Amino acid sequence: MIRITDVQKSFNRNQVLKSVNLEITxxxxxxxxxxxxxxxxxxLKSILGLVIPQKGEVYFNGKPTVGKWEHRKQIAYLPQVARFPENLKVNELIQLVKDIRESPGDERTLIERFSLEPFLNKSLRNLSGGTRQKVNVVLAFMYDNPLIILDEPTVGLDPVALIHLKELISREKAKGKTILLTTHIMSVVEELADEIVFLLEGKIYFQGSLTEMNALSQQADLEHSIAQILIKEAHV
Ligand SMILES: Nc1ncnc2c1ncn2[C@@H]1O[C@H](COP(=O)(O)OP(=O)(O)O)[C@@H](O)[C@H]1O
Ligand SMILES: [Mg+2]
Structure with a gap:
């Protein structure tokens, strides 16, 4: 679905991605x-076209995407930092997103699932970080898109909301969706990820299954595997 070839991105002198090659099935x-x-x-932003690499190409279903945005219509995206006007009410924000996107979204069951009804008439500025994140989750899962990109979706969620999020991801996975996510919650990775891509200093340090990653570092679980890699590479 996605093929990334030799993608390089620098912000001024900061070389952030150094020739990344990646295939997402x-x-x-x-x-x-x-x-x-x-x-x-x-x-993740390079895939969306929100970051334009200096070199390399990102293919979506075989077509090059750098400098294009048509493919974004097929992507659900939960950004790490989502900023909306603070005076918007939650229901106004949902309506705004519905007006922008062409295909109709189904937010009602999501609002129920995350118990957001009491907040629909509240301005974003009055919401806690966790409630804002639940709204962001609703916005990302409202539409039926073949590719779902979730950048730190777990941040700020309480344990109940985290379980609901995992169920949502798992349901979309069962429908055959392609999912890309980042998170610091290892249970999410252990329960849901088929494939792990470990980035270190702008390069792919490891790509493979959870079992392969644990075997490589000779550790029993992902948390220890990651710690082991970072200690070995002397970055901590
Ligand atoms: N728009 C930007 N302008 C300048 N530097 C940026 C920008 N976006 C990211 N960076 C820098 O790129 C590096 C990687 O950032 P990021 O991709 O956000 O890392 P991660 O998501 O793994 O924490 C950081 O050093 C960050 O400061
Ligand atoms: Mg990030």
């Missing part, structure tokens, strides 16, 4: 992992 769930600042968000 349709229907897979891939977790992009890596320490803070390793380029996870930049990589």
């Amino acid at each position: 349709p229907g897979s769930t891939t977790a992009i992992l890596g320490p803070n600042g390793s380029g996870k968000t930049t990589l």
Whole structure:
């Protein structure tokens, strides 16, 4: 579904992605992992065309996308930082997004699932971080898109909301959707990801299954595998 070839991105002198090559197969769930600042968000934004690489190409269903945006219509995206006008009410924001997107979205069951009814008439400025994130989750899952990109979807969610999010991801996965996500919650990766891509200093340090990653670092679980890699590479 996505093929990334030799993508390079620098912000001034900061070389964030150094020749990234990656293939994402349709229907897979891939977790992009890596320490803070390793380029996870930049990589996801390159797929969306929100970051334009200096070199390389991103293919979506075989077609080159750099400098184009038609393919975005097929992507559901939950950004790491979502900023909307603070005076908007939650129901106004949902309506705004519905007006912008062409295909109709179904938000009602999502609003119920995350118990957002009491907040629909509240301005965004009056919401807690966790409630805002629940609204962002609703906006990302409202539409039926073949590719779902979730950049830190778990941030700020309480345990109940986290379980609901995992169920949502799992349901979309069962429908055959392709999912790309970043998170620091290892249970999400262990329960949902078929494939792990570990970014380190702008390069793919590892790509493979959870079992392969744990075997490589000779650790029993993902948390220890990651810690082991970072200690070995002397970045912590
Ligand atoms: N728009 C931007 N302008 C300048 N620097 C940026 C921009 N976006 C990201 N960076 C830098 O790129 C690096 C990687 O950032 P990011 O992709 O957000 O990492 P991650 O998501 O893995 O934490 C960081 O050093 C960050 O400061
Ligand atoms: Mg990020």
